[in-house]
Amino acid sequence: MISAVTIPAVVWQMSCVAGLLAIAALAIALSRSKSSTAVVCGATLVICAAALLGSLRWLLGDAANTSDMTLPIGLPWLGAHFRLDALASFFLVVVNLGGAAASLYGLGYGHHDPAPHRVLPFFPAFLAGMNLVVLADDAFSYLLCWEFMSLASWALVMAHHREPGNAKAGYVYLVMASFGTLALLLAFGLLAGPAGDYGFAAIRAARHTPYVAMLVLILMLLGAGSKAGLVPLHVWLPLAHPAAPSHVSALMSGVMTKVAIYGFIRVVFDLLGQPTWSASVIVLFLGGITAVMGILYAMMEKDLKRLLAYSTIENIGIIFVSLGLALAFQANDLKLPAALAFTAALFHVLNHSFFKSLLFFGAGAVLTSTGERDMDKLGGLIHRMPLTSFVFLVGCVAISALPPFNGFVSEWLIFQAVLQSPELPQWALKIMVPAVGALLALAAALAAACFVKAFGVTFLGRPRSVAAEAAKEVDRYSLSAMFILAALCLLAGILPGLVIDALSPISMQILGSHMPIQANEPWLSIAPIAESRSSYNGLLVMVFIAISASSAVVFIHRFASRALRRGPAWGCGFSDPTPAAQYSGESFAQPIRRVFGTLVFHARDHVEMPAPGDVSPARLGIELHDLIWEGIYQPLAGAVGLAADRLNRLQFLTIRRYLSLVFATLVTLLLVLAIWS
Amino acid sequence: MQMHSLDFDISHTLAGGLVLISFMMLYQDRLYSLLNVFALHALVLALSVAWQAFIQDAPHLYVTAVIALVFKAIVIPVALHRIVKQLGIHRDIESAVGIGPTMLAGMGLVALSMVLMLRVTAEADPLAREDLAFALSVVLLGLLVMVTRRNAVSQVVGFMSLENGLVLAATGAKGMPLVVEISVAFSILIAFIVIGIFLFRIRERFDSVDVSALDHYRGERE
Amino acid sequence: MSTASFDAVAAVLLIPIGSAALLAILPGYRLTARLNVVASLATFLAALSLLMIERPQPTPYVLVDDLNIVFIVLNTFVGFTTSIFSASYIAHELETGRLTPVYLRFYHAMYQTMMFGMNLAFVSNNIGLMWVAVEIATLTTVLMVGIGIAFALFGTILVYMAARPVVGEGQDAMVWTLLIQHADNFDPALLNVAFVFLFLGYGTKVGLAPLHAWLPDAHAEGPTPISAVLSGLLLNVALYALLRFKILLAANPAAIAPGPLMVTMGLVSLVFAAFMLYRRRDIKRLFAYSSIEHMGIIVFAFGMGGPLANFAGLLHMVMHSLTKSAIFYAVGHISQIKGTQRIARIRGLTDTHPALGWGLVMGVVAIAGLPPLGIFMSEFLIVSSTFARQPLLAIVLVLGLLLAFGALTLRLTSVAFGEPRGSTAAAEASYVPMFAHLSLVLIAGIYLPAPLVIWFQHVAQLLG
């Protein structure tokens, strides 16, 4: 870091990026060698740590000012501009923290990879891409890096290209990614105007009409939203994220979606200037829908990694709701609530990057030690993988927004922002925000249910397969990565004030206002508006629970019995039914499927009961429909296919018909000429 | 002046005659007669080219005229007669579109070319204007023949008449260089095509009824 | 000095035609292949020298200006690399006996003749000569293209007719440099009709839908080096001719604006080709249609006009030539190894033939317009500049791009990934040309050297 003192911060960051790219090249060079995994992951870890330190130092130190640099590449007459400011530095922290954790995890996990030469070159490249997107300061380099990031992650998704379904996953991902890029391209084209000054500084300076602003917002929702996984643009996400190796899944879910959020914030909040309240309605609506739909999908899922991917969609929805609130307040010049909502969004970005990476690491650990992703073939792992199951439990509690962990704090802040909505003058918002708040509460409760299912079915109960019985604890690199993240989850949960204060320069830069400085609050508690309104102190809550729980234990073990006897579980007269008799993931989801599924998934349960006297088992079949896929994407694909078929007949025309085409064209043009003027 | 107008009239008549003969081609339904009509077409072309050579006293145009006469009016028709005989292509032409509509379309095309050319401002001299109008109609009519006839030979004929239109325009364009070269190049091209027909034994038409053969050739269907 | 430069022009023309004659008579594969490479290299060097030395004065027949020098250098360069590729390709063809020595002679001679024709088309200052040259370049014509030729010729005659009253009879009325000077008082109506014919005539060779029919067949049936030359270069020749006449027409305020026409045809070709890509079973046809698609994009860009779009159009053309020929190099070797051009019979290349497989991936990624490769920059400029001016057009353009992208990546995933299928014999291929092109494209996508940029901007001005 000494060197960073002398050289400008942005140069430091860019040199880290250069280092990552160099590692990617190196990885290609020694792709076939034994030690490649150790070398590449180790180097990546070091560089990510360096970048993390640099950006942290910037965020905590001099976040008020900015540090620019321009490279003579990219658009020739513009050059490639890179800029480090508060917002960028925060997202750099998120990216590089995730990157460091993933590399640490990869040190151990990578050894189980069947084809490391398909992973190692792209892993650093992917990290470099994400760093660059956050640093880019002109439209061209932004899009270039954005697409580079998508490309690298696509290559990583295709790493295990022989496994069934991965090809489809990669394809859908690539098409959706380029759809998003084209949307962003249009947005930037609109922002830059016919003169084509693509520099962010120029765009920021320019005045944009409300019409343009609205159009850009919609395009950003399409572009950034498709990358972040907004419903109904989310379809690629549950396919692609699980297909990649687990530490990459963690990066894609925990970090890349955040880079998309960054893009949205950068354009909509920073470049567009003062928003209009009608914009916030769209964002709020989409966010709410995304949150609930995402977690419902997750609830129905039985593949552990896909469940996590869907829950990512839910969290993205939560973040967008919070951003929508920030837009609404900002549009009405309610500075303090706007800052509150914005900070809450950033806080949740940070939290989600923590626990989602943690959970994906856990899923990866389960995958490596059992080779299973299907929860209904797992179970009882808490006895065989105690450490993994412990950290996974921490992740589950955190993501279910339960105190005293970090997930709760950010959601609590968002609810506080929701409670500010009565101050909004517009009736539409007045009525909408409480409804969206109810949706958020629903999503949070469903998330808790969903992760009870995830943990309960995977780690608790009795093993449902031989693989699950033979499971072993994973290596120490993976464990240390997971424990670090778990510790971060707890710390951010019990010391939220520090995080909020660290975020305040960002909202200062973007919105021109920030939450009250929490360091002034007594006992490290947080009060978003004023203590009389609402306050929370994670530290004390944890201390109280710890004290009272332990005192209860001590009391009972001291004064009451401590006798304990092991015995078979009470099976209502059936002595030890098979593990298959346990509740499976699907049966656990059944009540919620009954309540929501019939509406959202057209879910049906088919029971085939054998005739009386017939000893064959009764079968229960579950039928689910992904209405979004069947309602939007399949028809689209069908339409394209139909058009292609129709046009394809032209391939088999006879020469005379070709000639008549030419003839027709000529005559039409001549007619046009004749009629013209 | 009187003389000049006479020049004008003669070339005008010849060009008009060419358009007329193109029309005649449109309603031929026998191959041989079509070939004969085409021979006539080429002959008239040769005449008009020669006339242009005379009035523009551009001797090199005579070469073109000779080429037109020898090659198009004699060699090609004879060769095509041979092909028709040898390949036993049966004699009547199936036209994709009925004669009546074809004639109407032809009328429309001529009208169109007139309209287009009448926009031309006067200082491009009248000769050029009329000639161009005629040439354009000949080109379009030739194309029409190609489009409406299913038979390979008649399509070639259509192409050649189209190309006659080009030569007409080229020679009409006073002092235009490279006319000879162009006509030569075209004759070669046509020779290629005719030989192609002969070699590849394209009996009836370029579009045989079963497209599958074509597809196999295109390697586009299993 | 200018004599030297004139010699350079002469060299660009004479080396190919001379070596063509030589190759027609020389026996033996090794010698002729080498000679072919050497000749192409010499031509390329001569073209490069044109950059260094001062330009010759335009004569009635020869013209060298900013516009066509781009084309000449690109043309000779790709010609050179392709000759290298063709050497290794033809070797394999001879082994498998798919190629007879007699045909081989004819092949090499034809190759050089094509190069000659194209160079001639570029340097010729005389629109009639240009026409002849384009014809020489496309001697492999079928009836389809014959029509195109006829149209182009008729258009040329009409231009002459329009020019004659102003410029004067004979030679001069066909010299482009003179035409452009007096274009503003040509007869607009004549020019209009002329442009329609020229547009359709040369457009047939550019491969614009619905005049494209000959293009996929020509690509798929000919030997792969020729496909590379067709896609990479020949289309550019016709495009070049088109541009010349566009400039001419733009110089006359009374005539119709060529822009809308080109924009429409460009979009039609783009969308049409994009749809056609989905049902291709033959890998060479697949990329032939993608060439149609990209020609559509380029014509669209030039039709939009303006400094940004023109710059983008030029860049796109260069990048497309390089990328597409690289792809055809890869495809050539692949279809030789697998012994088929059926896409369905080629799978999992990245496992069996990493170099070819990843080369193909990179090429397709480039052609699909993904960064950090060159086509991304041009597409970025085209789309964004269009959207600021004509939002609806941009929407159509973007949809077309997305469609084509979907089709190409669909095929790519099936060809490059998945369980390998077909022969896994090691490839004795020359990767140099392919990776040379790809690395050029890669560099251009990230960094364009300043002189190149300034020069392109001149040309963009020239195109108006």
Add this chain to the structure above:
Amino acid sequence: MVVMSDILVQGAQMLLVLLLAPLLTGFVRKMKARLVRRQGASVFQPYRDLLRLLRKEVVLADNASWLFRVTPYVTFAAIWVAAALVPTFATGLLFNWTADLIAIVALLGSARFFLALAGMDVGTSFGGIGSSREVMIAALAEPAMLLFVFCMALVAGSTQLSTVANFMASSYVGLRVSLGMAMIALIMVALAENARIPVDNPATHLELTMVHEAMVLEYSGRHLAMIEFGAFLKLLLYISLIACVFLPWKIAVFGTGPLSYAIGTVAYLVKLAAAGFFLALFETATAKMRVFRVPQFLGAALMLGLLGTLLLFVSKSF
């Protein structure tokens, strides 16, 4: 000195809830028994049950994990802390500000989370059925709860319970339709959360109907005691929540002398008794509904909450 008294009050409250919780349950049971003309056990029966359970040895299923053994204490602690933060006889407790209403709900949520996990730990289908239904009910109850919180925040401008209580105690709130709606919503949620009739029946062990009891079926001895105690506390918590928000009658305002504290305590006891009586009355009067009717029940609560909020907007806008 002031701090000392604060700590005293806070400690008093924590002990008070601990002492009163079983009594309340016993009282309710007694009432129910009397209402159906049974003698019923003494109101102090719950204390005896707890003591008996504490003295018994624990029978643990073979494959029960550490989670299973930790859960009872965690749940108990979480609920106790939550209960300690709800103003009972006095507002402005020392630690009120550590958690507002949302946080308290979340604390109960984490208690439920662990209980549901414990239900799945042993791997019998009873635990599964209980947990899955419990989380379903919770998923529906929480949005309703939030809308109630929203209503409160609109009226009192705070989610801090003492502030709310003080505000409601102050005269000028008046009677509002929307408040009534909010109260009904809260009561419905409370019934669901405490596994009372009509949502669940605490007294049955018939597997098709039970939810909460199925979840804890595997527990025995001191563990069961902890869980039972937690349940008692939870009931107390909800009742005192309703009390302090909707009838903060005579609740001691922070800082006033010991006398007012005494009055507050007495008032609190009266409130508890009344609430217990009405609960018993209600439970004897209604029958348990099928599990899949519960969504409608809670959906109604949600609607009431939303309606109340909107009505408040209307009334506020005048």
